[in-house]
Amino acid sequence: MSKKATLKEVALAAGVSAQTVSRVVNKRPDVAEDTRLHIQQIIEDMGYQPNTHARSLITRHSYTLGVVATGLEFFGPSTVLVGLQQEAEKLGYSLNLILTQELEKEDYRHILNNFGGSQVDGIIWAVPPVGDSRELYIAPLLSDTPPIIFLNHPQVGLSVVAIDNHHGAVLATQHLIEQRYQHIGIITGPSSWWEASERYRGWKETITAAGLAFKSSFVAEGDWTAAGGEKAFLELVEQNHELDAIFVSNDQMALGALKTAHRLGKTIPDNLGIVGFDDYPESAFFIPSLTTIRQPLKEMGAAAVREVVQMIAVHRENQEEYEPKTITLQPRLIIRESSSKRQNPEVHF
Amino acid sequence: MSKKATLKEVALAAGVSAQTVSRVVNKRPDVAEDTRLHIQQIIEDMGYQPNTHARSLITRHSYTLGVVATGLEFFGPSTVLVGLQQEAEKLGYSLNLILTQELEKEDYRHILNNFGGSQVDGIIWAVPPVGDSRELYIAPLLSDTPPIIFLNHPQVGLSVVAIDNHHGAVLATQHLIEQRYQHIGIITGPSSWWEASERYRGWKETITAAGLAFKSSFVAEGDWTAAGGEKAFLELVEQNHELDAIFVSNDQMALGALKTAHRLGKTIPDNLGIVGFDDYPESAFFIPSLTTIRQPLKEMGAAAVREVVQMIAVHRENQEEYEPKTITLQPRLIIRESSSKRQNPEVHF
């Protein structure tokens, strides 16, 4: 009982050869029905579980996916992880999880080496690109790694699943314009983040296209946290008395903005319209409830797993490279109180 | 380049035996310094990575921990996971992550079987006990599993790392009493959850000990969500006009309560004191900011990993069982605006 049963032991107990047991375990058709039933019974009785390591040693695949992630304390990344895990489980894969703290070069090489030894069949890169870090690690990645897919991460010549951050920002800004706000500022994420700059781009293009004023003082940089949002909000309103709406690049910073607006006696949405980004579960319960952009996070995780499993299959059959693919998912606007001027009926001229 | 180098190939290239290379890879002392340097160079050149599966096949340990978790979309569980992963990495272990959706029997057996085959050295059970589910799966666990540790999960005769939920509730309730609130209600989590009932117990004992009124109408059950908190809050205030404080069993439900109080024109903290539980990162930015109980979640994860690694070591040396241990971590009170009566100076008679 204490020691695990092996294939050989099952074979011995069943009075057949190891191969026959192997056939039963792997559901091969070429086993007599009697034999199969008999062996299945013995397997059940002995509580036999095939050793996946021994198996993968010979089959060359582990049915394990390596996931490199970060910021799991936050809603976004952890929701993506849920999507990854659920889809992986559905497709018979398990997940080997690595978290990074710092986003520097040394780290990455180490992680990839690590995956090299642990025989993952594919890698899902769920660490956001910050600054020029992607230039740093792209080179060592290209040779000798299993299929790899990047999440929310522009990569030339590699497969990517991304949410259309630019379009999300456009939706948010357009909505504010439709609500007849005229002077629309932005609180961005850290400028070194790709996602932050995409959202900024969407905002800027939209207000410019609508003929609204663009001033550099309309832009304040936050750090994704509520505290940072508070600080950026103060900067913005102190420097721009005319501002009547702000697109905040995530919900946490928007919460900081909401709180500070409340403290300053600015009425939202009447004095000031606010739209966030992410759709935290709590955002519907902020005071006032927060209009925001919902991202299909679980779907992104699931799509990444599906794609990388595809890549693995192709990689195995033909030795040739898989055609890099970019899958883009669309976010959508969730309208709540923080952006709906009450005295402004929904009339557009 | 495309095919991975093996030990044998390195040995061939270095003109030594496989064994010697193995010694170098495993940092054994009994290798001549010259040989070691030479081999290390070749290893570097060939980009050799030892195959962990082959290794664990023979050493009998995989340096992998199985983690069974759920609710990773939420702050608590995902923060615990961060603690788990960080400590695991520190100790040279990687994580094999399984998420459960439903908390029923079938599921569990399947998961454990799965771990059986994938050669995890230990298991961390991070799924909260709900109802009598623990009775259902405890039996099959006991035989034939690697060392296992439970998080926030009472288990007779097994190792556990838990946060003292009861004490946290005592802290919260005592704080409200010190603030001179007199009629203190509670919004609980689902009664089938162990954590919820522990918090309830702490509240009840504390108000009773203080000689305050206990009425069954002072208790409303929520479902951990903000929407549930809203509903429970309405029940509570409609049925008890005298209520002047509520201990809410988590911050999300507290947020729902805060919003509803605001809508009903109840002033917090003056009309009504609120204390939450969890200390979400956002709780400091709620309106008003939320007094709450902070749990050492990362520490819990880290402690669990340390403990299970201990258990693995003992399990390997002496065949005898490891002495089950219960590690209890203390939460602490974080005082903010939602519980501090302004007109009430801190005078105790």
Place this chain on the structure above:
DNA sequence: GTGAAAGCGCTAACAC
């Protein structure tokens, strides 16, 4: 349908 032999990549035990 079933079995025997060989070997995946590595390390344990022992020889020298």
Place this chain on the structure above:
DNA sequence: GTGTTAGCGCTTTCAC
């Protein structure tokens, strides 16, 4: 210090 032999638990190939 270093090499040789054996074998972890499994699947593949090929024989019968």
